[in-house]
Amino acid sequence: MTEQVSAHKDPVVIAFANEVLDGFSDVCRSLRYATFLTDDGFEVASIAGDEKQNRRVASMASSMQALGDAVAKDLRIGGAEYIIIAAETGYVIQMRVPEHAMVLAAHFDAAETVGKALSVVRLAASNMRTLVRDKAA
Amino acid sequence: MGFVTKARHSLGLVGLSPIECAKIATFIESEAEDAGCPWLVLHSDSCDALIVPSDVEFSADPYQVLIRLVRFGNQPIDGELCITTPLSAAELINILKKAQDNLSTRSRSNDVAPMKVKMEDWGAVPANDRHHVPAGFGTPTPHHMTNGSAALKTEAWPVTADGSPHPATQPSAMHAPVQQPHPVAPPQPVTANASHGDAHEFSAAWDQIAVALYSIVQNSAPAVAEIRVENLDMIRIDFRFRAYNSRIPLEQVAANGSRIAIRSTLVEAFRPPIVNLPGESLDKLFWFIGSQAFHGTGAPWLKPEDRYRLRRWPNFTELNHAVADMRAAAAIGNCFLNAAELASAAGISVESATRTLNAYSLMGLLEIQTDKTAAPATFKPPAQKEGGGGLFSKLRTKLGL
Amino acid sequence: MAEHVILFAGPMGAGKTTAIESLSEIETIRTEATNTDRETADKDTTTVALDYGEITVSDEDKVRLYGVPGQRRFNFMWTILKERAVGLILLVNNDAADPIEELDAFLEEFGELHEKGGIVVCVTRSDVAPTPYLDKYAERIREVMPGRMIPVFTADARNADQMRTALMSLIANIEMTAMIAGNQERAA
Ligand SMILES: Nc1nc2c(ncn2[C@@H]2O[C@H](COP(=O)(O)OP(=O)(O)OP(=O)(O)O)[C@@H](O)[C@H]2O)c(=O)[nH]1
Ligand SMILES: [Mg+2]
Numbered sequence: 099m100t101e102q103v104s105a106h107k108d109p110v111v112i113a114f115a116n117e118v119l120d121g122f123s124d125v126c127r128s129l130r131y132a133t134f135l136t137d138d139g140f141e142v143a144s145i146a147g148d149e150k151q152n153r154r155v156a157s158m159a160s161s162m163q164a165l166g167d168a169v170a171k172d173l174r175i176g177g178a179e180y181i182i183i184a185a186e187t188g189y190v191i192q193m194r195v196p197e198h199a200m201v202l203a204a205h206f207d208a209a210e211t212v213g214k215a216l217s218v219v220r221l222a223a224s225n226m227r228t229l230v231r232d233k234a235a
Numbered sequence: 236m237g238f239v240t241k242a243r244h245s246l247g248l249v250g251l252s253p254i255e256c257a258k259i260a261t262f263i264e265s266e267a268e269d270a271g272c273p274w275l276v277l278h279s280d281s282c283d284a285l286i287v288p289s290d291v292e293f294s295a296d297p298y299q300v301l302i303r304l305v306r307f308g309n310q311p312i313d314g315e316l317c318i319t320t321p322l323s324a325a326e327l328i329n330i331l332k333k334a335q336d337n338l339s340t341r342s343r344s345n346d347v348a349p350m351k352v353k354m355e356d357w358g359a360v361p362a363n364d365r366h367h368v369p370a371g372f373g374t375p376t377p378h379h380m381t382n383g384s385a386a387l388k389t390e391a392w393p394v395t396a397d398g399s400p401h402p403a404t405q406p407s408a409m410h411a412p413v414q415q416p417h418p419v420a421p422p423q424p425v426t427a428n429a430s431h432g433d434a435h436e437f438s439a440a441w442d443q444i445a446v447a448l449y450s451i452v453q454n455s456a457p458a459v460a461e462i463r464v465e466n467l468d469m470i471r472i473d474f475r476f477r478a479y480n481s482r483i484p485l486e487q488v489a490a491n492g493s494r495i496a497i498r499s500t501l502v503e504a505f506r507p508p509i510v511n512l513p514g515e516s517l518d519k520l521f522w523f524i525g526s527q528a529f530h531g532t533g534a535p536w537l538k539p540e541d542r543y544r545l546r547r548w549p550n551f552t553e554l555n556h557a558v559a560d561m562r563a564a565a566a567i568g569n570c571f572l573n574a575a576e577l578a579s580a581a582g583i584s585v586e587s588a589t590r591t592l593n594a595y596s597l598m599g600l601l602e603i604q605t606d607k608t609a610a611p612a613t614f615k616p617p618a619q620k621e622g623g624g625g626l627f628s629k630l631r632t633k634l635g636l
Numbered sequence: 637m638a639e640h641v642i643l644f645a646g647p648m649g650a651g652k653t654t655a656i657e658s659l660s661e662i663e664t665i666r667t668e669a670t671n672t673d674r675e676t677a678d679k680d681t682t683t684v685a686l687d688y689g690e691i692t693v694s695d696e697d698k699v700r701l702y703g704v705p706g707q708r709r710f711n712f713m714w715t716i717l718k719e720r721a722v723g724l725i726l727l728v729n730n731d732a733a734d735p736i737e738e739l740d741a742f743l744e745e746f747g748e749l750h751e752k753g754g755i756v757v758c759v760t761r762s763d764v765a766p767t768p769y770l771d772k773y774a775e776r777i778r779e780v781m782p783g784r785m786i787p788v789f790t791a792d793a794r795n796a797d798q799m800r801t802a803l804m805s806l807i808a809n810i811e812m813t814a815m816i817a818g819n820q821e822r823a824a
């Protein structure tokens with residue numbers, strides 16, 4: 099029943115998210131900023147970025163994730179695992195935290211390879227899942 | 236009796252006591268028609284003729300005939316039509332005949348429809364939204380309101396009370412809110428329909444019901460009413476909550492029987508509702524009666540030379556509407572139109588347009604154009620019509636509406 | 637092919653997603669996410685990007701129905717979706733904390749669609765909360781958009797007939813205003 103508290107209002111989940119994000123920026127220098135958000139677009143925790151910006155990223159990332167899911171569903175190719183937006187000076191990768199109604203959105207500068215960025219994002223999302231699952235258990 | 240009973244003039248009772256009102260209504264019921272002067276008694280001071288106490292300062296409109304009620308101890312006013320208390324049927328009928336003569340000489344000069352009920356400036360009247368609590372709710376009722384009735388026919392149903400105190404002051408008002416049944420139409424269903432050759436023709440009695448309802452709404456004082464069909468209380472209306480209950484669907488009510496009467500009374504704002512709330516929206520009833528009544532001719536309170544515009548759209552989702560009604564609403568929602576202009580704008584017959592105007596005005600949705608010099612709205616039907624019509628027509632076909 | 641984009645806007649829980657579902661001929665595209673804001677609307681999911689449905693009217697005409705997310709955080713989607721719309725069905729749930737205030741706020745955001753075509757207001761969930769009455773909405777619309785005729789209906793977003801009435805009224809109003817404008821131009 100305690101699970102009912104939504105992630106962005108749950109201090110424990112917020113603390114986990116901050117912990118994961120700290121480790122994330124340590125392993126990846128090209129990370130500009132990153133945000134954990136709920137599926138419905140509330141910011142759980144962020145590194146870097148100003149408050150207003152982070153909230154906005156959370157909303158947009160949630161829309162994008164849902165659009166990705168909608169496209170994948172329409173094409174009947176399963177759920178969208180991650181979304182990459184490549185731009186001139188960097189890219190955004192977002193990925194769902196497995197088994198949770200939460201998404202990680204991260205912005206890298208162009209120096210990073212997509213492959214490396216993708217693997218650290220996957221690692222961070224997976225760490226987050228483990229922490230939240232262990233808390234529930 | 237070979238002719239169809241129909242009121243020729245409306246009579247308003249202003250500032251009279253409930254007992255005086257009841258007496259007059261009863262006299263008219265029992266005597267007036269046989270005497271060849273049927274009158275429609277209304278809750279309104281905008282009728283063809285008015286009975287007003289002689290000690291009440293009152294100025295009638297030029298089209299109206301003013302009759303003074305001279306109570307005991309008061310002096311008749313020179314040159315005015317008067318009746319004196321105690322009221323007698325003979326005296327009343329006599330004076331009404333004079334009023335009738337008076338009115339017919341007036342109407343002969345300009346040859347217009349005789350029965351008039353003035354359309355008030357709707358700005359002052361609360362919009363007819365569902366269960367709307369009227370402006371008069373909880374405040375003293377206007378003094379000129381009377382027990383209203385549409386009284387046209389001689390053979391009255393058993394009269395429950397006569398001259399008893401105002402029902403709203405009785406504790407039993409909740410259960411027996413209305414007194415004095417006033418049958419509107421004679422029990423002769425076939426006669427009423429014969430001339431129109433349409434078995435489903437709305438009985439002329441409903442015209443009177445429409446006029447009575449209109450005048451009650453115009454007064455915007457807390458009132459309740461009951462429409463009886465063949466002696467059954469079929470429809471109960473509580474104007475305070477803009478709600479009604481009907482025993483059977485409206486279409487069946489109308490098709491059912493010819494002895495139709497409306498009885499209405501003022502009711503204090505704090506009295507419990509006489510309908511089971513929320514009930515049905517009064518707009519539904521008004522829409523139904525308004526569009527059926529008057530055989531497709533203009534309601535007596537509408538002037539053919541006036542133009543009207545919607546104050547707001549009817550709530551179509553709760554009305555039994557056709558697709559054409561939406562187009563008509565779109566037209567008259569956007570500019571002032573008369574029936575002919577509405578017909579051409581919406582692509583409907585003038586008769587349908589007139590019915591629409593009748594219904595909207597009964598529902599209180601119309602405003603009148605005040606600027607009489609404004610250029611008439613002209614409508615060229617959309618040029619695209621040959622090419623299969625606009626999106627509206629296509630969607631209508633597509634959705635099978 | 638002529639495309640007619642009709643937008644569905646209004647507060648969270650007003651029934652935009654439900655309305656498009658009721659009207660669409662195709663399986664709708666939804667972007668629902670688990671709802672964590674149960675105070676505003678007690679329902680499982682909420683729209684985070686858009687809803688999409690369509691009605692194919694003929695070989696040349698398609699009505700595209702887009703729903704926006706109700707929560708203001710997603711107002712970047714409002715801007716995107718507003719762009720192509722020629723009409724708006726504004727849904728307001730009568731059981732909102734202050735539905736008239738919501739009406740106000742959404743007319744402020746989307747009122748420009750009246751000039752691009754037309755607007756219809758549907759008051760939903762009036763079975764759940766009977767007040768405010770319809771005339772309160774009509775009154776407020778007259779105040780904030782004087783001189784504009786905006787139809788207001790009570791409607792249940794789950795009821796396809798009622799949503800069709802709203803859609804048809806919107807289109808009737810759009811075509812009629814265009815026709816009147818055309819006539820006035822010709823007259824001038
Ligand atoms: N009782 C009742 N329920 C209604 C009515 N109209 C819609 N609903 C219900 O209200 C809810 C509306 O939810 P949605 O359609 O998701 O609302 P929405 O406007 O898309 O909300 P967001 O996407 O979160 O902004 C659904 O559960 C509908 O079934 C109504 O008139 N009466
Ligand atoms: Mg939605």
